[in-house]
Amino acid sequence: MQRKAVALVSGGLDSMLAVRVIQEQGIHVEGINFFTGFCVEGHTHAIRKRDRKKPKRNNALWVAEQLGIKLHIIDIVEEYKEVVFNPKYGYGAHLNPCLDCKIFMVRKAKEWMESHGFDFIITGEVVGQRPKSQRKDTLPVVQRDSGIGDLLLRPLCAKNLPPTLPEREGWVDREKLYDFSGRTRKPQMALARRFGIEDYAQPAGGCCFLTDEQYSVKLADLWRARGAKQYEMDDIMLLKVGRHIRPAPHFKLIVSREEGEGRFLQGYRGRYPSLKTVSHAGPLALIDGEVNDEELALAARIVARYSQGKSASEVELEFRDTQGDTRLLKVAPLPPHELNPEWML
Amino acid sequence: MSRYTLDCRRLLCPMPVIRVQDRVAELQPGDELEAICTDPGALNDIPAWCRINGHRVLEAGERDGEYVVRLRVGGET
Numbered sequence: 254m255q256r257k258a259v260a261l262v263s264g265g266l267d268s269m270l271a272v273r274v275i276q277e278q279g280i281h282v283e284g285i286n287f288f289t290g291f292c293v294e295g296h297t298h299a300i301r302k303r304d305r306k307k308p309k310r311n312n313a314l315w316v317a318e319q320l321g322i323k324l325h326i327i328d329i330v331e332e333y334k335e336v337v338f339n340p341k342y343g344y345g346a347h348l349n350p351c352l353d354c355k356i357f358m359v360r361k362a363k364e365w366m367e368s369h370g371f372d373f374i375i376t377g378e379v380v381g382q383r384p385k386s387q388r389k390d391t392l393p394v395v396q397r398d399s400g401i402g403d404l405l406l407r408p409l410c411a412k413n414l415p416p417t418l419p420e421r422e423g424w425v426d427r428e429k430l431y432d433f434s435g436r437t438r439k440p441q442m443a444l445a446r447r448f449g450i451e452d453y454a455q456p457a458g459g460c461c462f463l464t465d466e467q468y469s470v471k472l473a474d475l476w477r478a479r480g481a482k483q484y485e486m487d488d489i490m491l492l493k494v495g496r497h498i499r500p501a502p503h504f505k506l507i508v509s510r511e512e513g514e515g516r517f518l519q520g521y522r523g524r525y526p527s528l529k530t531v532s533h534a535g536p537l538a539l540i541d542g543e544v545n546d547e548e549l550a551l552a553a554r555i556v557a558r559y560s561q562g563k564s565a566s567e568v569e570l571e572f573r574d575t576q577g578d579t580r581l582l583k584v585a586p587l588p589p590h591e592l593n594p595e596w597m598l
Numbered sequence: 599m600s601r602y603t604l605d606c607r608r609l610l611c612p613m614p615v616i617r618v619q620d621r622v623a624e625l626q627p628g629d630e631l632e633a634i635c636t637d638p639g640a641l642n643d644i645p646a647w648c649r650i651n652g653h654r655v656l657e658a659g660e661r662d663g664e665y666v667v668r669l670r671v672g673g674e675t
């Protein structure tokens with residue numbers, strides 16, 4: 254009877270190798286990929302014009318195609334919020350709840366495995382590879398808290414770990430698994446060469462925006478401003494776009510940096526009031542929060558500062574509310590020394 | 599065989615792929631599904647998803663400033 258394994262496929266090299274190793278042993282493998290909303294995918298490419306030249310592909314899909322496996326992409330945006338808000342094991346260097354995230358994903362993969370008649374789960378994890386989620390003492394935590402127990406096999410470092418059920422039952426030959434450990438990437442690269450894998454994504458640090466310092470600062474600021482940990486899909490998308498400037502605790506500006514971002518932000522004008530320079534070429538800015546006339550004037554002066562009229566004595570802007578009603582404002586662009594660096598997120 | 603359309607406008611990748619995947623799971627082999635998207639990434643991602651999951655891409659291109667992928671559901675889903 255051919256055994257079936259479901260692989261957590263991130264799009265990086267490690268999960269790719271893990272799949273190959275298990276495929277070589279005659280196991281049928283299919284991939285599963287989770288969309289949390291924070292994944293580093295094509296979003297910014299789709300938004301920013303200057304990024305469009307880079308090849309744009311969904312790495313998980315691309316990897317699955319190279320491996321000849323099916324890939325199931327699962328939307329976990331809603332359920333994942335709880336992981337981000339209250340990670341039992343805390344955050345990593347930024348707002349990345351890596352250990353809780355791993356536990357959650359393995360638990361979801363287990364549900365999928367059971368409802369699709371698969372036998373076990375594989376991941377590309379390596380002992381000691383990541384500071385928090387892939388330590389010798391935390392790997393068993395993933396198994397325990399996710400409920401998967403010894404149906405989770407990590408082919409790249411299995412020989413450093415106790416034998417799992419698939420090994421003990423002889424579904425896979427433990428001797429043909431690996432003993433990688435630590436932060437070095439050399440063994441992975443050598444194995445990639447052996448498999449003839451030349452092209453692969455090199456994730457720096459992590460697989461999602463929560464490992465990004467700038468991004469985490471903006472997310473923490475959003476929670477502070479709202480008075481609670483919460484977000485919607487639109488919020489976390491907008492954190493990837495534009496300059497975020499908070500002149501006061503109760504409102505911030507999202508100012509486009511180039512044409513592509515301007516076009517993207519336009520789609521949000523029904524949700525947020527906006528400012529756009531009209532006398533000079535310039536950015537589009539959304540206003541997140543309630544502003545009075547004085548604050549609106551300050552916002553307009555800041556936006557004018559990023560327009561081609563930044564040295565002009567006066568810049569005209571159009572203010573548009575969420576109903577589409579507009580009015581014109583004339584302001585003096587804010588001089589650079591009045592732009593408080595602490596406002597910049 | 600039936601024809602269906604799916605509105606994926608304003609969704610950013612990989613959401614259009616997820617929507618297509620979930621819709622295809624409800625269709626019969628031979629059915630046609632046309633996804634209308636605004637993220638150009640869908641032109642890569644949806645066909646890639648079709649190739650690995652055994653569905654046929656009948657058309658993938660730009661139409662009136664939007665991106666359209668038309669596919670035929672394959673034998674096994």
Ligand code: SF4
Binds near residue numbers: 461463
């Ligand atoms: S980097 Fe992000 S997606 Fe990856 S394990 Fe950490 S929290 Fe999860």
